[in-house]
Amino acid sequence: MRYLSWIVILSTLTVANAAFAEVITLTDPKGDDKGPGTYEYPTDGVYRPGSFDLTKVTFESSGDDTIIEVEIAAKIEDPWDSSAWGGNGFSLQFVQIYLDTNKATGSGHAETLPGLNARFSSESAWEKVVLISPQGKNRLQSEVNAKAKALKDDVVIPRKTSVKGRTLRAVVSNADLGSAVAKGWGYQVVMQSNEGFPDKSDLLTRKVNEYAGPHRFGGGSDWECDPHIIDMVAGGASGNPDETKAQADALKYTCDKGGDVGKSTLATLPMVYR
Amino acid sequence: MFSTLPKWRTTREALEAEFRSSYQSDSSVMLNYRTGKTSRWMVAVAIGIFVVAIVSYVGPKFAYADIANIDLGASIYTKWLYRNNDSQGVLNLGNPFWPDNISGDNGVGSEFELRITGRLSQYVEAGARIQSRFGSLWQDWWENGDIGYDEHNTSGESLGMNHAQYMKLRGYYVRFAPPIPTIQWITVGASDLSMFNPWTIGKVRYIDRDNAKGTFVEGAVGDAREFSYNLAVIALPKLWVGPSWSTGIGDPTLVNPFYANDWAYGAKFQVNPDSWGRFELVGTVTNDLEIDTADPDAQGTIYPTCEDDLGNEVPGCQDNKNGAVGTFTRYLNAVLTLEAQLDPAEIVTINLLGGLSMQQLDPQLATNGVANSGGVFPVPFADIGFFDKSYAGRVRVELLDPFEVGLGMKFEYFNIGENWVSMFGARREADVLLTEGFLGGGQLPTLNLANEFVDFDEQWYESIVGWHGGTAIFDFEYNTFGISAEYTFITYNTNGQNRDVDFTYPTFLHSEGFTDIDVYDYANTLDRGRDPRSVYRRHQDRASHIAVVNADYVIDAGRGIEVGAKFKMIADTDKRSEDEESGDGIISGTTDDDYSGLLLHGKVSVAYPFTDELRIGVSAELDRWSEQNRDGLLLTDGDGNVTGANYGDTDTDKEKVSATIRYDFEGVHLNYLFEYIHKFQNRELKPDQNFHIVQGKATVEVSW
Numbered sequence: 001m002r003y004l005s006w007i008v009i010l011s012t013l014t015v016a017n018a019a020f021a022e023v024i025t026l027t028d029p030k031g032d033d034k035g036p037g038t039y040e041y042p043t044d045g046v047y048r049p050g051s052f053d054l055t056k057v058t059f060e061s062s063g064d065d066t067i068i069e070v071e072i073a074a075k076i077e078d079p080w081d082s083s084a085w086g087g088n089g090f091s092l093q094f095v096q097i098y099l100d101t102n103k104a105t106g107s108g109h110a111e112t113l114p115g116l117n118a119r120f121s122s123e124s125a126w127e128k129v130v131l132i133s134p135q136g137k138n139r140l141q142s143e144v145n146a147k148a149k150a151l152k153d154d155v156v157i158p159r160k161t162s163v164k165g166r167t168l169r170a171v172v173s174n175a176d177l178g179s180a181v182a183k184g185w186g187y188q189v190v191m192q193s194n195e196g197f198p199d200k201s202d203l204l205t206r207k208v209n210e211y212a213g214p215h216r217f218g219g220g221s222d223w224e225c226d227p228h229i230i231d232m233v234a235g236g237a238s239g240n241p242d243e244t245k246a247q248a249d250a251l252k253y254t255c256d257k258g259g260d261v262g263k264s265t266l267a268t269l270p271m272v273y274r
Numbered sequence: 275m276f277s278t279l280p281k282w283r284t285t286r287e288a289l290e291a292e293f294r295s296s297y298q299s300d301s302s303v304m305l306n307y308r309t310g311k312t313s314r315w316m317v318a319v320a321i322g323i324f325v326v327a328i329v330s331y332v333g334p335k336f337a338y339a340d341i342a343n344i345d346l347g348a349s350i351y352t353k354w355l356y357r358n359n360d361s362q363g364v365l366n367l368g369n370p371f372w373p374d375n376i377s378g379d380n381g382v383g384s385e386f387e388l389r390i391t392g393r394l395s396q397y398v399e400a401g402a403r404i405q406s407r408f409g410s411l412w413q414d415w416w417e418n419g420d421i422g423y424d425e426h427n428t429s430g431e432s433l434g435m436n437h438a439q440y441m442k443l444r445g446y447y448v449r450f451a452p453p454i455p456t457i458q459w460i461t462v463g464a465s466d467l468s469m470f471n472p473w474t475i476g477k478v479r480y481i482d483r484d485n486a487k488g489t490f491v492e493g494a495v496g497d498a499r500e501f502s503y504n505l506a507v508i509a510l511p512k513l514w515v516g517p518s519w520s521t522g523i524g525d526p527t528l529v530n531p532f533y534a535n536d537w538a539y540g541a542k543f544q545v546n547p548d549s550w551g552r553f554e555l556v557g558t559v560t561n562d563l564e565i566d567t568a569d570p571d572a573q574g575t576i577y578p579t580c581e582d583d584l585g586n587e588v589p590g591c592q593d594n595k596n597g598a599v600g601t602f603t604r605y606l607n608a609v610l611t612l613e614a615q616l617d618p619a620e621i622v623t624i625n626l627l628g629g630l631s632m633q634q635l636d637p638q639l640a641t642n643g644v645a646n647s648g649g650v651f652p653v654p655f656a657d658i659g660f661f662d663k664s665y666a667g668r669v670r671v672e673l674l675d676p677f678e679v680g681l682g683m684k685f686e687y688f689n690i691g692e693n694w695v696s697m698f699g700a701r702r703e704a705d706v707l708l709t710e711g712f713l714g715g716g717q718l719p720t721l722n723l724a725n726e727f728v729d730f731d732e733q734w735y736e737s738i739v740g741w742h743g744g745t746a747i748f749d750f751e752y753n754t755f756g757i758s759a760e761y762t763f764i765t766y767n768t769n770g771q772n773r774d775v776d777f778t779y780p781t782f783l784h785s786e787g788f789t790d791i792d793v794y795d796y797a798n799t800l801d802r803g804r805d806p807r808s809v810y811r812r813h814q815d816r817a818s819h820i821a822v823v824n825a826d827y828v829i830d831a832g833r834g835i836e837v838g839a840k841f842k843m844i845a846d847t848d849k850r851s852e853d854e855e856s857g858d859g860i861i862s863g864t865t866d867d868d869y870s871g872l873l874l875h876g877k878v879s880v881a882y883p884f885t886d887e888l889r890i891g892v893s894a895e896l897d898r899w900s901e902q903n904r905d906g907l908l909l910t911d912g913d914g915n916v917t918g919a920n921y922g923d924t925d926t927d928k929e930k931v932s933a934t935i936r937y938d939f940e941g942v943h944l945n946y947l948f949e950y951i952h953k954f955q956n957r958e959l960k961p962d963q964n965f966h967i968v969q970g971k972a973t974v975e976v977s978w
Contacts, residue, residue, distance in 0.1 A: 041499070043458050043492055045469055049499065049546045062753055064830065075615070075623045075672075081703065084733070086936075141886045142938035159828050160754040164682050165623065165674030171754045173830070197977075211396040211451065214459065214492075222396055 024059040024181055024274050026189060027239030030073050033191070033231040036251035036267070037244075038219035040212045047193075050074030051092055052230040054191045055166075055239075059181045061174075065159070066181055070095050070132060070168040070189065078134075078163075085196075086136035088161040094194040094204060095132040095168060100124055100186030100271045101178055109154065114147050115198065115205030116190065117266055118227040118251075124186060124271040128177055130156045132170045133204060134194050140204070147203045186271030191231040193217070202228075225255035225264035237272040246270075347389040349977040354382040355729065357969035364409065366729045370796035375436045376409035376727075379969065383411050388441075402446040403464075403484055410437040445484020456493040456503075465490055469504040473629050473666060473719050474558040474609045475540050476700025481727060485511070488538075502544045510536035510560060514722065515698050516605050517640040519652060521562040527641050528604075530574045532565045535601065538698055552615040559608045560698050564639045566600035573599075604639035607653075607697040608632050611666075621676045629666040633658045633695045642777060649781035652722040652807075653695050656778050663691040663767065666719055670708065684708055684747040692740045692767040692810075696720045702735045709745045709762040710822050711736055712844060713791055713806060721780065721807045726796075729971055731947050734791045736806040740768035743818075754828035762820040769814050771854040771861065779810035786905040788844070788873050792930065792951050793965055801955065801963065813863065813908070816848035836881045836891075844873040851908060851916050866919035867908055871901040881934070889936045897928035906959060922959030928952065946972040 033053035034040070041047040050073035060067045072093065080091035096113060098120070108125035112118050120126060129151075133140050137157055144155045156177060158170035174180045193206035195215075208228050212218025220226035235246035250270050256263035355364050356379070363378020385408045391401035410417055417437045447463030464484035468477040469492070478486055488508035495501040512521045512533040522531030538560040545553045565572045570580050570591055580591035594600070611629035618624065634657050643651030658664050666689070673683040686708045701724035705716035715733035723735050742765050749758035775781045787803035794802045821843045829835040847870050851863035874897070881891030906921030930951045937944040948970045955963040 043494070043499075043502075045502075045504070045542070045544070048552065065753055067753065075617060081705075084703070137883060138887070138889050138936055138938045142940070145886055146940055159830070159834050160756075162751060162756065164749070164751070165672060166620075167674070169751065171828075209396060212458070213399075214449075 026057040026233045026237035028054045032244040037248040040218040042215050044214040046079040052191050054231040057189050061180045066172045068170045076163050082134050087134040089163045090134045094192040096190045097130040098126040098188040099128045101127040113203045115202030186273045189233050221255045223255050223259040227251045227267040343392045345391045349387045352384040352974045354972040381411045397451040400448045403444045404441045406439045410439045459492050461490040472700035472704040473611045474556045475698045504542040506540040508538040516562045518643045536562045554613045557610045562605040563601040564604045569600045570595045571599045606634040621674045623672045625670040627668040630660045631664045631695050632660045644780050645777050648783050651780040658693045664693040665691040666694050680751040682749045686745045689742045739809045740766050757825040760822040764818040766816050775812045782808040813851040819845040833883045838879040840877040842875040846871040869903045874898045887939045891934040895930040899926035925956040927954045943975045
């Protein structure tokens with residue numbers, strides 16, 4: 001009888017769960033956590049293989065909120081004990097989700113948040129960006145206020161961020177997004193790494209260098225021209241292996257030999273429309 | 275945007291990564307890049323013009339001058355600590371063994387830190403950190419030390435350097451990536467030792483983050499680092515990795531402690547065959563050497579002339595007179611762990627860990643602290659073999675929302691042998707078990723814990739040597755509501771009768787009763803209960819049950835009201851002395867000493883972010899502890915036979931309210947914690963105790 005009651009409860013929860021309206025799903029192939037194809041993880045042991053390998057993202061309406069779940073290939077660990085610094089139960093990952101809510105050319109922002117070294121085309125400019133970070137709300141908000149002042153009104157910090165197994169979970173208020181997720185929106189999910197001691201202009205992002213270091217990604221450039229993006233959704237975001245190439249193409253960049261970013265070509269990120 | 279230098283020359287990230295990135299303290303993290311006071315702009319412009327002119331003139335000759343290769347980072351940290359008592363200092367719990375010049379409950383002090391890194395190329399990097407000595411109070415005008423004059427003196431100065439806030443070199447390293455197959459980096463100098471694990475050589479605590487020095491090699495094979503390795507030779511800290519927390523310093527058995535050749539050796543090999551699993555083998559050895567005082571070449575040798583006290587020639591001594599000094603091992607500890615992380619399916623992860631340990635301890639070179647220091651000693655005073663109940667095992671299975679309703683499950687089995695010994699394991703700031711444990715902090719597999727040099731708001735760590743049991747945790751999330759429930763059962767491999775706690779197994783003096791981390795003192799003058807390191811008792815038959823429920827919810831009002839609730843229950847029993855069969859027959863025990871403790875703890879909290887920068891929280895906690903036969907004496911006859919017991923009950927009531935304020939603004943971080951604690955201890959055998967504690971801690975931190 002005890003077991004029966006458990007089954008009833010779980011079934012009820014499952015049915016209730018399935019009853020939610022819209023679920024947007026983006027999938028990404030495994031093993032493409034190499035940015036434009038050349039990036040390597042930092043060499044320190046905490047950066048386990050698969051830790052930045054995006055595999056699936058879902059957006060699900062739930063009342064006045066949207067539940068965003070970001071799944072990666074490896075179990076998410078907390079090697080730097082985030083509870084000790086007011087964090088959210090994980091340490092390494094930092095996900096930025098850019099949303100094009102109106103698909104209108106010229107509307108929104110073409111530049112990314114500082115530290116990514118990438119941009120969007122004016123056709124795919126974003127209106128909102130959701131930050132899924134291990135940092136507590138205060139820290140995150142103060143970083144945004146200090147380093148992305150012009151964009152801060154369009155930066156959404158989840159009401160709650162948590163982790164379970166391989167999945168990061170964020171509860172975002174629909175009011176903060178402007179509305180519930182709707183058909184026709186564009187999505188770009190960028191996987192970065194949380195850097196608690198970032199460069200002065202970077203918004204909690206970890207850099208990519210030419211040569212990997214204990215706490216730096218490698219395979220990029222020592223100048224500020226390479227995209228600091230380890231994984232992202234590309235192509236049709238259906239998990240097709242071809243999307244690895246689409247990602248590499250999207251993250252192509254060129255560096256001026258003298259380090260002049262103005263003469264370099266930054267990567268242009270695509271949106272995936274659903 | 276124009277960048278004149280590559281990013282490894284223009285950021286301080288590399289330096290921070292080395293010194294701090296594996297400690298994500300949420301303070302001292304923002305950059306303050308305000309440009310200075312506008313009233314000085316003309317001076318700044320003039321200086322700028324002058325510099326540009328000079329650079330334009332000689333620029334090509336030093337385009338990459340030394341200064342361009344240096345990144346600087348700095349922090350100022352200030353702490354206020356106040357409590358309604360009369361002790362002075364800026365650290366609640368300092369050194370447990372002898373008085374230090376920092377600890378005390380009332381004071382305000384600051385420290386300054388400077389971090390310097392340079393990159394010669396992408397293959398070579400060097401760095402150093404210097405920091406002022408902490409402990410001086412703001413009131414200490416003109417203070418340059420704490421050694422006072424023998425006679426009355428009104429100068430306000432003292433004779434030492436301890437409070438002089440002098441800058442001290444804390445850490446330094448050189449790292450390079452030579453073109454040697456498989457080697458990625460070689461590091462010479464400081465490290466936080468995070469490359470191993472808490473069971474073997476643990477990451478050192480934050481305040482010691484660059485005190486460890488050694489030579490470290492890391493390498494890998496394969497595009498995806500399918501095989502990687504770390505090798506290390508580490509200088510043994512002379513003041514804690516060894517018997518009596520030293521490698522010989524202060525040990526009365528040694529006339530000339532020789533610590534310059536004491537090293538730890540570590541190797542880690544990791545295989546990542548695919549995303550479904552990872553295997554990690556770690557082996558470490560710590561070796562504390564002392565000189566052979568019978569060697570005629572040794573400094574302070576007992577045979578300088580190769581003759582004994584009676585003038586007789588010492589056999590073989592002359593042959594040893596060769597200019598070389600022999601050594602003996604005072605203490606050796608070897609630990610081996612094999613860990614497998616398996617991800618066989620989307621909804622399951624499995625972690626397996628097994629370990630073996632051993633130690634060799636020379637009783638002629640190490641004082642028996644179990645016998646001579648009242649049982650305060652960081653390891654059993656005995657040789658322990660690899661298969662002498664010195665194992666450790668842990669199996670962890672996690673089900674990741676198998677029903678897709680937000681319900682996760684974690685199960686863990688743990689079994690740590692009674693003789694598991696890890697002298698260089700993690701001392702704090704790590705946690706190897708899922709359970710919240712008795713203290714709500716971390717559980718670590720060593721007796722060499724460090725619940726010292728801490729303030730009242732910091733986590734506590736308890737030893738799990740001898741723990742055998744299991745944990746089940748269920749957690750559920752729905753929107754912004756989350757709840758988790760834990761049940762843990764522990765029995766103890768240290769259970770047994772007539773354990774030798776006089777010469778072999780350390781008890782840390784105080785082994786009875788629930789530990790009160792709110793009203794703690796090292797000497798136990800406040801009756802704070804069991805020492806978190808006390809895992810051995812003369813007579814023990816103990817079992818424990820821990821149940822915890824945590825819930826949190828963000829109410830959708832305004833900026834989101836964060837509420838939380840917690841309930842915890844511990845039921846702990848110990849039959850202590852029991853009848854035991856031996857070769858001489860049955861040794862009688864008694865039921866008069868049977869312990870039964872019930873701890874109930876509840877907490878509610880609410881917090882609200884009033885602005886982007888300001889967050890205020892309040893909480894209330896209630897504790898009701900009922901302990902039968904908490905402490906007392908076992909009565910024995912002249913032959914050591916148990917004849918009865920005189921144990922008394924204790925009931926403890928405790929209430930705590932606290933408030934937190936956090937303010938983050940443009941790189942300045944302010945934190946404030948206020949607590950009021952009332953505790954009443956109703957003791958059967960001793961006078962009752964009543965505590966009213968009002969305490970606060972505030973910090974301001976800025977980095978640039």
